[in-house]
Amino acid sequence: LTEQVVFSDPYKVSEYNRWNSPYLDQDAEAVREDNLLKLEVAELKSKFCERAQALVHGDLHTGSVMVTRESTQVIDPEFAFYGPIGFDIGAFLGNLILAYYSQDGHADQANDRK
Secondary structure (H helix, E strand, O other): OHHHHHHOHHHOOOOOOOOOOOOOHHHHHHHHHOHHHHHHHHHHHHHHHHOOOEEEOOOOOHHHEEEOOOOEEEOOHHHOEEEOOOHHHHHHHHHHHHHHHHHHHHOEOOEOOO
16 A cells, blocks of 8 residues: 555556645646656665565654653554665655645635644
């Protein structure tokens, strides 16, 4: 599932893809049309499949990390697998970056996201 969600679906038309339409329609199309990008992603997918370096969470994002003043805990390990040692850090940082840049698309008069 991780392989599909990270390395396949974002680069083609898929029922699972979501974006703020019509604002990002051109950007989504540009990703689907970029053959050089798809070639680079295919190389990363190959490395992802071949490098079982460590046990990784597999679905690490901001919703999987619970933080209080006393502790930090990671939940939902059902997608854990042996994979590239940097996968979780990259997934988490990517989630933070996407969340930051998507704020304007979620704002409305009742919630300006500030």
